[in-house]
Amino acid sequence: MSNLNDPVLPGRGATDYERYLRTDELLALQKTPGEVVHRDEHLFQAVHQSSEIWLKLACTELDDATELVRQHRVSAATRLLRRSNEAMALITSHLHMLEHMSPLDYAEVRTALGHGAGFDSPGFRRVHKSSPLLGEAFNALLAGRGVELLDVYERGYELDDLYQLAEQMITWDERCILWRFHHLKVVERIIGGNVIGTQGTPVEVLGKRIDVRFFPELWLVRDEITRRSKLGADGHGTE
Numbered sequence: 001m002s003n004l005n006d007p008v009l010p011g012r013g014a015t016d017y018e019r020y021l022r023t024d025e026l027l028a029l030q031k032t033p034g035e036v037v038h039r040d041e042h043l044f045q046a047v048h049q050s051s052e053i054w055l056k057l058a059c060t061e062l063d064d065a066t067e068l069v070r071q072h073r074v075s076a077a078t079r080l081l082r083r084s085n086e087a088m089a090l091i092t093s094h095l096h097m098l099e100h101m102s103p104l105d106y107a108e109v110r111t112a113l114g115h116g117a118g119f120d121s122p123g124f125r126r127v128h129k130s131s132p133l134l135g136e137a138f139n140a141l142l143a144g145r146g147v148e149l150l151d152v153y154e155r156g157y158e159l160d161d162l163y164q165l166a167e168q169m170i171t172w173d174e175r176c177i178l179w180r181f182h183h184l185k186v187v188e189r190i191i192g193g194n195v196i197g198t199q200g201t202p203v204e205v206l207g208k209r210i211d212v213r214f215f216p217e218l219w220l221v222r223d224e225i226t227r228r229s230k231l232g233a234d235g236h237g238t239e
């Protein structure tokens with residue numbers, strides 16, 4: 001009888017756990033203590049690398065959700081988008097780890113980064129490429145079902161599948177904005193708000209980019225609902 005502790009999977013590593021998860025390769029992706037200019041490079045790399053892994057998952061789910069929306073499989077799309085939203089929340093909380101790095105220590109870490117800057121993050125590039133495609137698929141879905149966005153919010157439970165999807169989409173937009181906001185505060189806390197980044201971008205530019213909205217119509221429909229409501233119409237209660 002085979003020993004259940006013996007590996008049966010192909011690959012490197014003494015156990016199937018290590019072979020399946022490729023922990024040898026994964027744990028070799030961080031610089032060794034002999035290679036770093038400062039010990040906090042490990043913290044810096046761990047936060048960035050794990051963020052890229054979660055963003056890869058978030059965008060895979062988002063892209064698959066888009067395909068499901070194109071096939072009019074609304075509930076299945078909503079289910080996947082919930083995962084994307086959770087992943088974005090996770091990487092936002094990862095940012096707190098960087099608050100454990102002092103400005104002086106980061107000044108040394110920074111000397112190892114070359115011209116590396118977050119603008120070149122594959123994960124965030126994909127967020128920017130994929131999100132508008134979901135918006136297009138959603139608009140095509142509404143058109144195909146002959147409903148306006150306002151109907152989704154006004155006709156209540158009758159259009160619940162569309163409502164649930166729209167709410168997950170606005171959550172995605174909001175969580176991306178919250179990540180950018182929190183990132184800016186971490187940046188200000190570590191390098192300051194009146195300096196330039198490793199690719200020459202002034203930090204204040206980050207502040208102007210926070211409120212990018214992938215699905216502006218989902219935000220605007222709220223204005224429309226408030227305007228049409230009794231309180232909005234008589235000019236009160238709009239604060």
Ligand code: HEM
Nearest residue numbers: 048051098117118119121124187190197198199200201209
């Ligand atoms: C010590 C922590 C960090 C510092 C000091 C920092 C600093 C900066 C700065 C200065 C910029 C402007 C671009 C430039 O460098 O010229 C930037 C942009 C960016 N960083 Fe970071 N960053 C940090 C952590 C992170 C983390 C953990 C991520 C996650 C992947 C990240 C992703 C990004 C992205 C996506 C942008 C572009 C933002 C946009 O499109 O508006 N950064 N960062």
